[in-house]
Amino acid sequence: MLLSLKLALRNLARRPRRSLTLLLIMAVSIFLLFAGNAILDGTSAGIESSFLRSLTGDLAIRAADPEAYGLFGSETPVIGELAKLPELAPYLDLESHLRTMPEIERLAPQTSGVAYLEFSGYRMPAPLFGIPGEAYFAALDGLVVAKGRPLSAGERGLLMSEARAAEIERLTGRRLKLGDIVQLTVATDSSFRIRAVPLVGITRYPAENTTLERIILLDAGTLRSLYGMGSSTPASAEAPEEAVSLLGSGLDELFSDAADDVSAAGELLDRAGIEAELADKTADYSASGIAGPWHFLILRLRSGVKNEAFRAKLNTEFSALGWPVEAVGWREAAGSSALFVYWLRIIFNVGIIVVSFAGLIVVVNALVSGVLERTGEIGSMRALGAQRS
Numbered sequence: 057m058l059l060s061l062k063l064a065l066r067n068l069a070r071r072p073r074r075s076l077t078l079l080l081i082m083a084v085s086i087f088l089l090f091a092g093n094a095i096l097d098g099t100s101a102g103i104e105s106s107f108l109r110s111l112t113g114d115l116a117i118r119a120a121d122p123e124a125y126g127l128f129g130s131e132t133p134v135i136g137e138l139a140k141l142p143e144l145a146p147y148l149d150l151e152s153h154l155r156t157m158p159e160i161e162r163l164a165p166q167t168s169g170v171a172y173l174e175f176s177g178y179r180m181p182a183p184l185f186g187i188p189g190e191a192y193f194a195a196l197d198g199l200v201v202a203k204g205r206p207l208s209a210g211e212r213g214l215l216m217s218e219a220r221a222a223e224i225e226r227l228t229g230r231r232l233k234l235g236d237i238v239q240l241t242v243a244t245d246s247s248f249r250i251r252a253v254p255l256v257g258i259t260r261y262p263a264e265n266t267t268l269e270r271i272i273l274l275d276a277g278t279l280r281s282l283y284g285m286g287s288s289t290p291a292s293a294e295a296p297e298e299a300v301s302l303l304g305s306g307l308d309e310l311f312s313d314a315a316d317d318v319s320a321a322g323e324l325l326d327r328a329g330i331e332a333e334l335a336d337k338t339a340d341y342s343a344s345g346i347a348g349p350w351h352f353l354i355l356r357l358r359s360g361v362k363n364e365a366f367r368a369k370l371n372t373e374f375s376a377l378g379w380p381v382e383a384v385g386w387r388e389a390a391g392s393s394a395l396f397v398y399w400l401r402i403i404f405n406v407g408i409i410v411v412s413f414a415g416l417i418v419v420v421n422a423l424v425s426g427v428l429e430r431t432g433e434i435g436s437m438r439a440l441g442a443q444r445s
């Protein structure tokens with residue numbers, strides 16, 4: 057074996073052209089391996105840092121569902137189809153439990169949807185994040201409000217990114233100002249819902265990313281009204297028997313003795329008062345919603361807490377409590393925008409391994425061929441008395 061290695065190395069020196077080709081193949085393979093991984097590592101680290109601080113948090117809590125989904129809903133959302141995301145339940149118990157855990161520094165709930173964003177002739181689809189207000193910006197401190205202000209608790213309004221605002225201004229030729237009314241539309245086969253919301257701020261994310269720049273942040277109440285989401289309630293409830301017995305055999309019997317009431321015939325309805333009261337109720341609905349429904353809970357962990365270990369702990373506790381929820385990492389929460397780089401790195405490494413293995417076979421074959429080419433020469437030298445060395 058040692059003799060074959062010596063002969064192979066001598067062959068490299070005797071045939072510099074072929075040796076240079078072999079060395080070049082090995083050098084290129086090693087360079088691609090290290091350079092490619094360095095680029096992908098840097099990209100992945102940048103995306104992770106940006107997403108953790110401005111989109112997904114360290115962990116996200118979502119409803120357990122056979123079909124995986126992220127903050128953007130389905131991986132291929134279709135505008136015009138009202139795809140319902142499962143809601144977190146029981147939300148109040150879940151939030152109370154999480155707030156008692158010392159590993160969690162901050163948390164913020166979120167709802168997700170998608171709609172057409174319309175303004176002065178501009179009409180484009182946009183992912184919608186319904187947020188509780190200031191708590192969202194406190195949890196995701198990497199998200200900066202470059203112009204205007206964050207949403208206050210209970211306030212109706214939306215925020216869009218600088219890139220989205222610049223695109224609107226470029227395509228419409230109109231300067232977008234704070235307070236301008238932006239229209240959101242969700243359509244189905246049989247109906248559609250439209251909501252007009254004032255612009256209260258322009259956001260800036262820590263890194264340029266097309267996924268982040270498309271997001272529209274708005275109050276959770278407006279998003280719920282767009283999607284017809286009510287308050288979280290149990291799936292079904294049965295009335296007690298004593299209450300049902302008051303109905304007798306049915307509603308007809310209950311009102312069988314009723315007579316026409318004409319006592320209010322001369323009274324006038326105060327339409328303005330009724331509309332004002334309804335407007336107040338709508339404002340109350342937007343301002344409320346702390347109890348839900350929500351689709352996600354974004355968690356920021358304290359320094360030193362291991363994300364994966366704490367995620368496993370949470371899922372174990374949720375299972376023991378019988379809650380149909382699960383904790384997921386930032387990649388699962390972000391969806392394809394983050395998984396793309398992860399799978400690209402895996403595919404790249406597999407490809408480099410295949411190329412390196414093929415290069416190794418070429419190098420070994422070249423070295424063995426070089427030794428076999430000198431078989432006759434080596435045999436003649438030994439016959440004339442040459443030593444093995």
